[in-house]
Amino acid sequence: MTHTNLFLRIRSWLVMLIATVMLQATAGIVYGDGHGNSRVPMPSTETAKGEKCVEPEDVMKRKHMEFILHQRDKTMHEGIRTKQYSLKNCVNCHADPQTQSVLGKDGFCESCHAYAAVSIDCFSCHTDSPEEQDAAVSGTVFGSIFDSNITK
Amino acid sequence: MSLNRREFLGAGAAAVAGTAIAPGIRLIELASARSPEDAVSMQQRWGLLIDSSKCAENCSACVSACHEENGVTDEGSPTTDAQWIRKVTVKNPTSGYSHSLPLMCQHCESPPCADVCPTGASFRRADGIVLVDKHICIGCRYCMMACPYKARSFIHETITDQKADAPRGKGTVESCTLCVHKVDRGDGTTACAEACNKEGHSAILFGDLNDANSEIARRLKTEASQQLRADLNLNTGVRYQGF
Numbered sequence: 001m002t003h004t005n006l007f008l009r010i011r012s013w014l015v016m017l018i019a020t021v022m023l024q025a026t027a028g029i030v031y032g033d034g035h036g037n038s039r040v041p042m043p044s045t046e047t048a049k050g051e052k053c054v055e056p057e058d059v060m061k062r063k064h065m066e067f068i069l070h071q072r073d074k075t076m077h078e079g080i081r082t083k084q085y086s087l088k089n090c091v092n093c094h095a096d097p098q099t100q101s102v103l104g105k106d107g108f109c110e111s112c113h114a115y116a117a118v119s120i121d122c123f124s125c126h127t128d129s130p131e132e133q134d135a136a137v138s139g140t141v142f143g144s145i146f147d148s149n150i151t152k
Numbered sequence: 153m154s155l156n157r158r159e160f161l162g163a164g165a166a167a168v169a170g171t172a173i174a175p176g177i178r179l180i181e182l183a184s185a186r187s188p189e190d191a192v193s194m195q196q197r198w199g200l201l202i203d204s205s206k207c208a209e210n211c212s213a214c215v216s217a218c219h220e221e222n223g224v225t226d227e228g229s230p231t232t233d234a235q236w237i238r239k240v241t242v243k244n245p246t247s248g249y250s251h252s253l254p255l256m257c258q259h260c261e262s263p264p265c266a267d268v269c270p271t272g273a274s275f276r277r278a279d280g281i282v283l284v285d286k287h288i289c290i291g292c293r294y295c296m297m298a299c300p301y302k303a304r305s306f307i308h309e310t311i312t313d314q315k316a317d318a319p320r321g322k323g324t325v326e327s328c329t330l331c332v333h334k335v336d337r338g339d340g341t342t343a344c345a346e347a348c349n350k351e352g353h354s355a356i357l358f359g360d361l362n363d364a365n366s367e368i369a370r371r372l373k374t375e376a377s378q379q380l381r382a383d384l385n386l387n388t389g390v391r392y393q394g395f
Contacts, residue, residue, distance in 0.1 A: 072287060074191075076283070076285050076287065077275065077277065077285070078191035078192055078277075078278075079186075079191060079192035079277065079279070079332070079335075079336050080188065080189060080190070080191055081188045081333075081336050081337075082188050082189050083188070088316050091316075124310075124321045124322065125286055125311075125314065125319040125320055125321030125324070126314065126316075126319045127313065127314045127315065127316050127319070129313075129316075130316075131316040
């Protein structure tokens with residue numbers, strides 16, 4: 001009797017030990033070491049422009065696709081062009097100042113969609129760069145003086 | 153003495169009737185500029201009046217301006233490259249008289265393209281602008297076959313560097329949008345009309361056909377004009393003069 005009990009106890013310890021080891025190994029694969037060394041690169045959420053988004057960050061993370069879809073139909077069919085949820089507004093703020101794009105490895109849109117394994121096709125038609133006027137605004141003062149000097 | 157219910161309703165009806173003094177004269181004037189959060193309405197019907205007698209045969213400023221404004225690029229395939237607007241030369245075979253005119257989407261009131269579209273991607277906006285919703289266009293090209301003006305193009309190549317106001321992509325159909333982004337912004341003109349004025353021809357006039365005070369409505373009322381293929385009864389938003 002006692003032999004059987006001892007055997008059962010040892011077996012349950014072994015099962016728990018193996019389960020714990022396996023759980024840790026799996027966690028390591030999924031979450032990496034928690035310092036950005038995961039196998040899937042962490043998305044880049046750097047935004048150079050503006051202090052805050054049009055909605056709180058947690059709302060945008062979960063619902064930005066709904067906002068954009070709703071605005072898409074309103075704009076296309078009813079000509080409503082409010083800025084708050086427009087894709088153009090997203091790109092104007094979130095484009096990387098270096099690459100002038102929301103795409104690419106570190107691009108705001110592409111890096112996060114790659115991380116979340118989401119395939120979108122907004123940018124097969126829409127431009128991934130901010131509006132030209134916006135680029136011109138930052139250099140307006142110098143640009144206009146320079147231009148007027150040339151014409152005069 | 154207080155009003156009873158019937159007297160009160162009668163007085164209300166009289167007050168409502170009073171806001172419309174006579175046909176065309178209103179106490180409350182319709183707002184001409186639309187704010188970005190307001191939907192387009194049937195109060196407007198945007199259109200063009202093209203005087204082909206003022207259109208110079210060797211000039212294609214409207215075509216270049218349109219393609220520049222909307223980022224329509226030359227993909228090196230002349231037979232399939234997109235044309236939102238093109239110059240057409242018409243010739244009278246008996247007299248030999250020829251002249252040219254710009255041809256684009258005619259923004260029909262009853263657009264055949266929208267009739268045949270299986271997904272509803274081709275549609276007419278309330279203010280008369282005929283558009284393609286590329287989000288739901290499947291690229292079947294029925295609309296291209298249905299259009300009597302051959303105004304539509306299919307995009308065969310992958311497109312890059314689009315304009316922010318004119319999204320364009322492979323596998324969808326597109327045509328003149330009457331510079332819808334400029335219309336919504338309240339510019340009151342299109343790229344082609346601007347370019348034509350700049351060249352000094354002033355052959356293209358943009359305006360609201362429903363606004364009796366607009367130049368386009370005034371000219372359509374006082375001068376002869378015609379629709380292309382008027383026999384099709386499409387009631388086009390683009391009208392022509394001079395041929």
